[in-house]
Amino acid sequence: MATSASPFSKRFAFPKPQAATRSLAEILSKGRLAAWLARGRPSDPPSFVLGRRRIYILPTRFGLAFGGVVLAMLFASINYSASLGFALTFLLVGLGVAMLHHCHANLLGLEVSFAGASPVFAGGEARFRLRLSNPGRVPRYEIALGAEGREFGPVDVPAGESVVIAFGVPATRRGRLEAPRFSIATRHPGALFRAWTYARMDIACIVYPEPAPPGIPRPATRTERGSDTAERGDADFAGLRNALPGDPPRRIAWKAYARTDDLLLKEFAGGGDRVDVLDYDEAPGNDPERRLSVLARWCLDAATEGVSFGLRLPGQTVPVGSGESHLHRCLEALALFPAASEDRQ
Numbered sequence: 001m002a003t004s005a006s007p008f009s010k011r012f013a014f015p016k017p018q019a020a021t022r023s024l025a026e027i028l029s030k031g032r033l034a035a036w037l038a039r040g041r042p043s044d045p046p047s048f049v050l051g052r053r054r055i056y057i058l059p060t061r062f063g064l065a066f067g068g069v070v071l072a073m074l075f076a077s078i079n080y081s082a083s084l085g086f087a088l089t090f091l092l093v094g095l096g097v098a099m100l101h102h103c104h105a106n107l108l109g110l111e112v113s114f115a116g117a118s119p120v121f122a123g124g125e126a127r128f129r130l131r132l133s134n135p136g137r138v139p140r141y142e143i144a145l146g147a148e149g150r151e152f153g154p155v156d157v158p159a160g161e162s163v164v165i166a167f168g169v170p171a172t173r174r175g176r177l178e179a180p181r182f183s184i185a186t187r188h189p190g191a192l193f194r195a196w197t198y199a200r201m202d203i204a205c206i207v208y209p210e211p212a213p214p215g216i217p218r219p220a221t222r223t224e225r226g227s228d229t230a231e232r233g234d235a236d237f238a239g240l241r242n243a244l245p246g247d248p249p250r251r252i253a254w255k256a257y258a259r260t261d262d263l264l265l266k267e268f269a270g271g272g273d274r275v276d277v278l279d280y281d282e283a284p285g286n287d288p289e290r291r292l293s294v295l296a297r298w299c300l301d302a303a304t305e306g307v308s309f310g311l312r313l314p315g316q317t318v319p320v321g322s323g324e325s326h327l328h329r330c331l332e333a334l335a336l337f338p339a340a341s342e343d344r345q
Helices: 007-011 017-028 030-038 061-080 083-105 254-260 288-305 324-335 337-344
Strands: 047-049 056-059 111-116 125-133 140-147 150-157 162-170 175-178 182-186 193-199 204-208 236-242 264-269 275-279 308-313 316-321
Touching: 056 061, 056 083, 061 083, 083 193, 125 140, 125 150, 125 204, 140 162, 150 162, 204 324, 275 288, 288 308, 288 324, 308 324, 316 324, 324 337
Parallel strands: 275 308
Antiparallel strands: 047 111, 056 193, 111 125, 125 162, 140 150, 140 182, 175 204, 182 193, 236 264, 308 316
C-alpha cells in the first residue's frame, strides 16, 4: 500500500545526491569557477601589482601524477622498511614543496599595466596589450595570459625590465569593445603546479564598422574657394601660408621648412580641388549598419586617393580634413555613432 509523504518531509526536502553532485561539478567547471572567484570584486585599475591574497595555486595533472608516485614510494618504503626509499621519498617531497614556493613567487609582486589596444574593423580580432614589469632582482619565467578559452604566451620577464604581451578577443560588432576578464598564469618551474590570478581592467578597444566591398561610387561636394579647410586650386602658385591641421601633406613646402623650420603650405590661385563630404543620408541602403559600412568604405577610398573629405552624421559632423589621423577620427565617429546619437537626444 502506497504511503503519502509526511508534512515534515515536504517541509524539509533535502536535495538528491545526484543533483548535489551535478551542481558541484557545474560550480567547479572552469568558467563558473572563474566567475565565483571574481564575484564581488571591483574592476582593476589600469595598473596594479599582484599581491599574495589574489594568487591561487593548484597542482597540474603532471603534479598529481608526481604526487601519486611519491605516495606509492612512501607506502613501498614503509612496507619494506627501506631506508634509502624513505630518503628518496622525502627528497622528492622537499623538491615538490620548493617548486610550490617558487611557482607562487614567480607571480608575486609582478606589476601589470595597460599598454594600449589599436582600433580594428568588425570581423577582426582586438588585441589588448599588457605590460608586465618585474621590479625584483630575479627573472620571471613562462608568464602566460588567458582569455576567452585561449592562452597567449608564455613570455619571460627579466629582472628590472618590462615585457609587452597581448591577448586577442574576437571583434564581432562595431563600437566600444570592453576587455573581458583574463588570467595571468605560470607553471614555472617544473610544471608541477599552476599559479594564476584573474583580472579585469577598465579598458576597451574601438571597433570600426566592417567596410563595404569596393566599387560603390561616393558623392563629391566642391567647397567654396577661400575655405581654410579646403585644398586650393593648382592653376597658379599664389604664395605660402602657415599650415593648419587637416592640410594635405603633399602641399607642404618642404624646402622652406628645411630653411626656416616653419611648416608652410603652398597656395594656388584659381579653381578648387575635389573635396568629398560624405553624408549619412546619401549612403545607399535602409539599414543603418549598411550605411555605416558604406561610409567606412568611402572614408578608406578617399584617404587612399589623397582627397580631403568630411563626414556628416545625424547630430554630428566631422570637418573636412586629410591624413591618417583624420581617417581614424572619421572611422571612430562611425564606430561610436549610436552612442553619440543617443547622448545628444
